[in-house]
Amino acid sequence: MDSKIFNSGATLAAYCAEEGLTIAEVMIRREADLREIETEQVLAEMYQALDVMHSSVRKGLTEKVESVSGLSGGEAMRLFQYGNKKSFSGPNTCRAAASAMAVVEVNAAMGRIVAAPTAGASGILPGVLIECGRDKGWTDAQLVQGLFTAGAVGMLFANNATISGAGGGCQAETGVAAAMAAAALVEISGGSPVQALDAAGMTIKNVLGLICDPVAGLVECPCIKRNALGAANAMICADMALAGITSLIPFDEVVTCMYKVGKDIRKEYRETAKGGLATTPTGKAVAARLKRITGSH
């Protein structure tokens, strides 16, 4: 397989159209080619990732999870239960957002998760896929296909921009995770590769410039709640794409744009905890308090 296929969204979509394949199918073939292994093995590895995702969601929603700092834990469970009542965003969105938060709460407690594409943004993809899957009655096989779609979209960002908060701010972490999830939802629902990429592009456009400003430098505040936002963002953008709405700015231009914006974001707002929420009076007070606790090592 030509390694240039994953150079851009345009080359990937063109290849899908030529071969009559979904993005997920191309991703699976490419992985098997790259590592010279059978596609069955590639699929089996993704089933394992899905298993870890399932258990991290379940753990965060059912067990008492508390982070080492004491800043987070238990909020995912609260939103999930509330979502079954008269919520504004609807039970499905509430539960997907809660599931996304659950994974990041488990992560903050030094639990086991699958980075997707990073640990700080690890809740969005499992939260959205598992919850929407339950709502729509999707099988694990369909969810696994969705994870390959998501992986392909994430790879386009990794190849042409960045997927680290230190490199490009929160837009590059929770933004990219949400874009990956949006594309997965579209493709599982039978949308075309172009629609999936449009959904991903629209998702990033909604959070362009989002800074990474973790309080006390921890992957907790605002990361956990931004995973909730990412879940909702992914779902609304998938809905827009499936409704036939297109993105005026093509996917590849959005990726390049995100990269440029990320480079322009000052260092204070790229995971250094030197700006944004981290330097509000409360943010600084929390950091000072935790410094004394962790300083005992």
Add this chain to the structure above:
Amino acid sequence: MEQYSVFDIIGPCMTGPSSSHTAGAVRLAHVVKHMVGKPITEAHITLYGSFAETGKGHGTDKALIAGLLGLLPDDSRIKHAHELAKEQGLLVLFAYSDEGVAHPNTARIYAIAEDGESTEVVGQSIGGGRIRIIEINGLAVEISGDYPTIIIRYRDKPGVIADVSRVLAQCSVNIAFMRAFRHGKGEDAFICIETDTPVTPEMQSTLLLLCPSIQQLYAV
């Protein structure tokens, strides 16, 4: 362009809280452990950029210690790394620097093995748990840790690279990437070879036997 695996994006499966500051840090130190090749008794680690600013909160210290002890990123014992180091007789000292560096997540690891031999490695955690080694004992290199890698230190002279690649060919090891670096003509030089299949300890012995110009061989 680097060839990412889909599991670099959907993955790694890891212990939290941060892929770059925790999982990447474990991998970085794990590579150093392999390079040293024998038990490490002391390490001096300098953290730069975002590693220095937010490393403590992300457990970067625990992650680096865990890696030096040989743990992998999904090990649930990472959070107890300080206690494990004490048990295993590894002393680790941290320093923080505000010196400008090429990548925000950079660490310099000076490791001393039980026989007193020291190795100094500078590495970057480039996002999503992926890493890049950029310096070994003062020499600029570029290693991803994605492939089995051997690093050979030798006195710069004609024919060494040919000898090494001939031995690897005889061992049926395919070279994926190969780069040579040196301090100056006729001085210390390094070859980094990334291979498709691992260079086994037996093959390493063969290399040392058949290529006498090799001063040192590290396998990662």
